[in-house]
Structure formats: C-alpha cells, structure tokens
Amino acid sequence: MTDYVIAFWNVENLFDVEGAPLDRRPDKVRRALKVGSASSEVKGWTQTILDHKLAQLASVIGRVNSARGPDVLGVCEVENRHVLEQLAAALAQTGRQYGIVHADTSDERGIDVAFLYDTAVFQVNPAEVFSHYIVKRTATRDILQVSFRDQRGRLLICVGNHWPSRLGGQFESEPFRIIAAETLAYFHERIVQIHGKDVAVVAMGDFNDEPFDRALLQHARSERSRTKVTRATSPSLLNLMWPVIGLLQGTHYHENRPGVLDQILVSKGLLTGRSGYSVRDESTTVVIYPDMVKAGQYPQPRRHGRPSCPAAFDPAGFSDHFPVVAVLSPT
DSSP states (O other): OOOEEEEEEEEEEEOOOTTOOGGGSOHHHHHHHHTTOOOTTTTTOOHHHHHHHHHHHHHHHTTHHHHTOOSEEEEEEEOOHHHHHHHHHHGGGGTOOEEEEEOOOOOTTOOEEEEEEETTTEEEEEEEEEEEEEEESEEEEEEEEEEEEETTOOEEEEEEEEOOOOTTOHHHHHHHHHHHHHHHHHHHHHHHHHHOTTOOEEEEEEOSSOTTSHIIIIISOEESOHHHHHHOSSOOEEETTHHHHHTTOOSEEETTEEEOOEEEEEEHHHHHSTTSEEEOTTOOEEOOOGGGBOSSSSOOBOOOOOTTOGGGOOTTOOOSSOOEEEEEEEO
C-alpha cells in the first residue's frame, strides 16, 4: 500500500497584495487600512512579488516525496484563503489537486494556520474542523484540528500549531506557549475520548520552543521515548524530532544558532499501528535543498522577508524556516 507523506512549513509572511479587497483582509489589517494607515505587513506587496514568492514555495514543496508533493501539508503565517488558493494553483506541477482547510483567526498580525491536502487521497468533513486561537490578553496564533479520511475510511486527525513567538524574551514569553501546550493536550484528550485510545493523531507546527522545553515536555505531554507513549495511561505524543537534534540540524536559526522549533508529534495509535496507520521509523526529516540555504558559514534558511523591510527582503528567498516531513504507512 502507498505511504502517506505529511509535511509542515512556516512559509513566512505569505500576505495578499497591498491593494487587495478589504473583505480579504483580517480585521486588524482591515481597520488600519480603513483609516489610511497601511500595515507594515502588507505594504509593498505587489502581485509580481507575491507570484514570485508562491513560485519559490512551490518549487520546494513540489520536490518533496519524489517530486509528487506531500499528501498533507500544514502551513502557517498565511494571511487568508485567497493566497492559499494561489499556492494550491502553483502546485499544479505535482499533478495533484489540493484542497484547503483554513479558518480566519484574530491573530494580531493577521496570520493563520491552514492545511493543503490531496483531494484524491483524503476527504474532509467540514463539521470535523475545529479552530481555537490562543489568548494572551489579546488573541495570538491558532490551533487548527482537521479530520482526514483516506479512501478506505481510515481516520487521521491532524492538529496544526503556531505557538506564540519568543519576541520579548524566551522565558518572558514562555507562559504564553505553555497556554498553547495545555490547549494542545486538551485537544488530544478530547480526541481520544471521542475516537478511542488508538486514534491516529499528528500534531505539527512551529512551536517556537524546542523538544526539550517544558511547554512541550510537561504541558503538551510530548516524549522522546516511544515506550513511554505506548504505555502511558494519559494521552501523550512522541516527538519525532529528537533524532534531528542529534544531527545538529535546525529548522530555524537565531543568532546563528540552529533551533528545532518546527516539529511533528504522533499519538500512540501511530506507534502501535492499531489506528490503521503507523509512522515509518526514521522517516522524519528536515527538508533542506541547496538553493534554500543562505550563503555563509551557517546553513540557515534563506528567508524571503517582506518588501516593507528592505534590509531583510530577498525576493529570491523562501522562508526563515525549513519544512519538516514524516511518512505514514497504512496498516
């Protein structure tokens, strides 16, 4: 049976064009534009710049899975459904027709989490899509849960995450990520209550924390030990990114230090195979192609940036994060 390739990528500032209709803009950006104050997020975005950004993203995504593209792709830092539709169109080169799951949220930057999925492989029931934004006095980032069913009806639940950033300091901002981690753990518990202990759950995203940070270990209940997950009495998740740390790779760089902020976590049912799927051992990788890497001593991502910040804007760039990939096998 064919394996399923699951991927996640923080695509960095995938914004609509500056002159886009206001009904396509998130509330905060819309309010700023109405009073004549162009948001720095969207200022300078032309269709030419957006088209090139989309082509850059598609050139990477299209190389995954032997040039077939992933079966399911989670993304974050997207402004609206319109840019997702354009990204799906840019991926026509893969021969796939990608469907979209997206929920507008109240993030203060106007960026969301979403999924693209091959409609010939998986189906989605809109009634089984749940989105919740994390509140730290004001709304910031969201968690998006989607139930996918393959052609044989096997259930795969994916939970996309983009946790609050470290802006303002790692430890000063940590309580906000702990709130997000507790929310993810609650989502997982609720899923198990509804679908049983062997349900297939993949939590993926930009967690803005490392696998060894306490938000993930203590509050999201993610482990590095397969046995601890399979024998746990409370729902827990195996973090597939621990081997990547051992390879000294990073998905994001800060001050030239690699960090594994982008991660894929899997439930007990994906380790035992009793969910109908099993995760392939050692299949989890960071996607790093030579053209995605910034020149210099440190193999950090070649970021794209945004046109309103010329010093950090590179039209030939991609994102300030590398994608991550895991492979599931039907059982």
